[in-house]
Amino acid sequence: MTAKIPVTIVTGFLGAGKTTMIRHLLQNAGGRRLALVINEFGDVGVDGEILKSCGVESCREEDVIELANGCICCTVADDFLPAIEALLKRADKLDHIVIETSGLALPKPLLKAFDWPQVRARLTVDGVIAVVDAGAVADGRFADDAEALAAQRAADPSLDHDNPLEEVYEDQLLCADIVVLNKTDLLSPADAARVAMEVRGAARASTKIITAQEGRIDADIALGLKAGAEDDIAARPSHHDAEEEHDHDDFDSFVLAAPSLADPAAYIERLAEVARARDVLRIKGFLDIEGKPMRLLVQGVGARFRREFDRAWRPGEARRGQLVVIGRKGLDRAAIEAALV
Ligand SMILES: [Zn+2]
DSSP, X not given: OOOOEEEEEEEEOTXXXXXXXXXXXXXXXXXXXXXXXXXXXXXXXXXXXXXXXXXXXXXXXXXXXXXXXXXXXXXXXXXXXXXXXXXXXXXXXXXXXXXXXXXXXXXXXXXXHTTSHHHHTTEEEEEEEEEEEHHXXXXXXXXXXXXXXXXXXXXXXXXXXXXXXXHHHHHHHHHOSEEEEEOGGGSOHHHHHHHHHHHHHHSOTTOEEEEESTTOOOHHHHTOOOOOGGGOGGXXXXXXXXXXXXXXXXXXXXXXXXXXXXXXXXXXXXXXXXXXXXTEEEEEEEEOBTTOSEEEEEEEEXXXXXXXXXXXOOTTOOOOEEEEEEEETTOOHHHHHHHHO
């Protein structure tokens, strides 16, 4: 009998810093040969590109599998299992598999796949890590609007939450063995302490909470939990436990074709304005800057944006700007495109 390969599931809401943390793990893997399964919204493939360019010699392109066909939690049988089977064919060359779920994915349906006999025989879930953007918690992003909820509950007493973000966030927290409270350096000590208390209250008692900046956590801890999470799935509650099927109807996303730009700073200002005005949750992708051989990687969480030139456009590659836009249902695509295309 060969030993089971450990798998780490990384969950966390849009923009929490999952990819940055995984990149850090890759660069500090201590000789472990890691394979990655990356699931994200839209076909732009930002996270996969960031991880493929991690610069770690032992991490090769064939070790990164991208699943762009919606949320991994909804496509377990169609996408995830074939990806795992492909990886298992090279199991002798792997020590550990890390799965990055999309920011809207629910971890529990994915975890359940590890209870299937053919998966269980070969793999064990070493742990579920939830990455949390401490600033988003401090801003009340995941909190119910108390007044709106009271009004809705009066009409429908069975109502759980009025904030779909909270539902996804709580499902992710409640499934976790470790919560990585990320970006705490952007908060005052008092706010950071308040957020830590809040997260402590929302997570299961057995869940460890660690704080991190830029996703820098110890790989020996993150990849050495030995939780065997497939054995205690029932102890990880979800808002969707009573449902046969779940959906993501509360959210919308689309890919926008961005123009070639002379002035990236001005365009990113516009992105931030649009994100603020239209309550966009996440914008990320690549931009073409006139006269520059490199393409510009842009990532926004709400109205906070970061940019860096990530690599040169390849010979024969079309230089085109592409951005994934994700928001709550009812996102005004026409208005956003009018402002940005
Ligand atoms: Zn799903």
